[in-house]
Amino acid sequence: MIIVMEPGASEEAIARVEAKIRENGLDVHISRGTERTLIGAVGDERKLEPEAFETLPGVERSLHILKPYKLVAREWHHASTVIDVGGVIVGGRELQVIAGPCSVETEPQMRESAAAVASAGARMMRGGAFKPRTSPYAFQGKGVEGLDMLKKAAAPHGLPIVTELMDVRMLDTFLDRGVDVIQIGARNMQNFDLLKELGRVNVPVILKRGLSATINEWLMAAEYIAAGGNHKIIFCERGVRTFETAYRNVLDVTAVPVLKRETHLPVIVDPSHAGGKAWMVPALSCAAVAAGADGLLIEVHPSPVDAWCDADQALSPSEFTMLMQTLSQISMAVGRTLPIPDMMRQAKSA
Ligand code: PEP
Ligand code: MN
Secondary structure, three states: OEEEEOOOOOHHHHHHHHHHHHHOOOEEEEEEOOOOEEEEEEOOHHHOOOHHHHOOOOEEEEEOOOOOOOOOEOOOOOOOOOEEEOOEEEOOOEOEEEEEOOEOOOHHHHHHHHHHHHHHOOOEEEOEOOOOOOOOOOOOOOOHHHHHHHHHHHHHHOOOEEEEOOOHHHHHHHHHOOOOEEEEOHHHOOOHHHHHHHOOOOOOEEEEOOOOOOHHHHHHHHHHHHHOOOOOEEEEEOOEOOOOOOOOOEOOOOHHHHHHHHEOOOEEEOHHHHHOOHHHHHHHHHHHHHHOOOEEEEEEOOOHHHOOOOHHHOEOHHHHHHHHHHHHHHHHHOOOEOOOHHHHHHHHHO
8 A cells, every 4th residue: 555645745744654664563664755755654555544544734635555666656646647847847748858979979070069969959859878788808988087078069959968877886986977867778677776776866757678578577677766665767679589580679669658657656658778770760769659659769869880888779860850840740640749959049039
């Protein structure tokens, strides 16, 4: 059972709920988010009646959640949660596109990337400074220097930055360097110690789907973060591994409506790592938006053939600009918006 406290509920009210749960012989799990506190009763829930809690001060609602994932379930939070990343709202009517290179390489590459993605209408910038590579001999990323290069390139365009965290020992550095959204890559989706630490911070997390993770495993991974008190989680479908070898991964478009039904949290799609080829990215992006994704994470490089990592799947700036125009039109057909700079200029001059 979960007990949803009112925003700003006092410590005394929280303690009272906790005591009542314990009196009934159950354990208590408290998730203190920035917006509200959620209290879980863990154990044989049949002993508890939700009504018994609703009369206590500071309690908004209490209910039995049937799903194994609780805090992330739409069951208790029917409205979609929106996440504010420095003024960029994820999960609302407006779609958000995060774009940039696979990895941070050089200052000029980052400067050009930032200018290109911003002018095409992306609202956040990506770039990996710590790269999970299959080969230990492949480029592993620029490390902390890369975080600074990403921040420096994105700042003049007002783009919040998204970058992957692989090692919990780097978490404080990520926070110090002003990483706006922490990406947890497919390979770390079930790194539970890492997820627990992310539960303690107040920075939004993009949780990518594991290479062969089921929807349930993915939701449970998010629950680890939420259980620690960080409720700012964005799911990212990036393709799953199947028997098919004609493309890098199979984009599971079905996951989008399923996840939107199961969780109140935003869901975005990474078409780049799904297809693995730049020419597939437009079609997969269109499918994702049509299926109800809240946004996209797309690899863009000023000169894809020269990319140090994932060169085959990066879009050039002009390909990305064209794709954004198409996506903007598709978004309208599905009741969403994707404002792109040309449109914004036209709207202002009208
Ligand atoms: C990435 O986004 O650069 C990345 C490594 O993605 P994934 O974890 O989905 O493979
Ligand atoms: Mn990549």
